[in-house]
Amino acid sequence: MIVYELRHTIYSYEDQTTEFHTLLFETKEDAIEYLIEKKYEILSDYCIFYKRPKNTSLESLKEYMANYNLYDEIKDRSDYFYITAEEFGHDILEIKEKQIFKFN
Numbered sequence: 001m002i003v004y005e006l007r008h009t010i011y012s013y014e015d016q017t018t019e020f021h022t023l024l025f026e027t028k029e030d031a032i033e034y035l036i037e038k039k040y041e042i043l044s045d046y047c048i049f050y051k052r053p054k055n056t057s058l059e060s061l062k063e064y065m066a067n068y069n070l071y072d073e074i075k076d077r078s079d080y081f082y083i084t085a086e087e088f089g090h091d092i093l094e095i096k097e098k099q100i101f102k103f104n
Contacts, residue, residue, distance in 0.1 A: 001100045004031040008038065009092040013085075024098070031095045032078055039081045042091045049088045 008021040025031040043061065044054045052064060058076060065072050075082040084090035 001102065003098050003100055004028045005096045005098045006031045006035055006038075007092075007094050007096065009090075009094075011089045011091075013087055013089045028079070028095065028097075035079070035081060035093050035095060038093055039076075042081075042083060042093070046083055046085055046088065049085055 004025045006023045006025065010019045043058060047054050047056045047061065050064065062074050072085045079095040081093040
């Protein structure tokens with residue numbers, strides 16, 4: 001049986017720690033839907049860090065980072081999201097296909 005793993009990797013600059021959170025989904029569409037929701041929660045945290053309104057769009061945040069020559073990065077695809085802020089940390093959301101085995 002195929003399932004879809006959504007892995008959230010969190011690195012905290014302040015604590016210098018890395019955490020991993022994993023969820024399994026029956027369909028890739030479900031995993032993508034959850035990734036999208038989680039992405040907007042994460043963006044809110046980064047907006048707070050940059051002292052931007054919490055509802056700032058992804059494109060506006062990218063533009064802000066570029067305008068101020070911040071050495072930070074955002075990558076956004078349907079099954080992968082990466083954001084980093086040099087003095088805040090980084091978050092990675094990624095979906096991987098996994099095979100689950102069952103023996104009778």
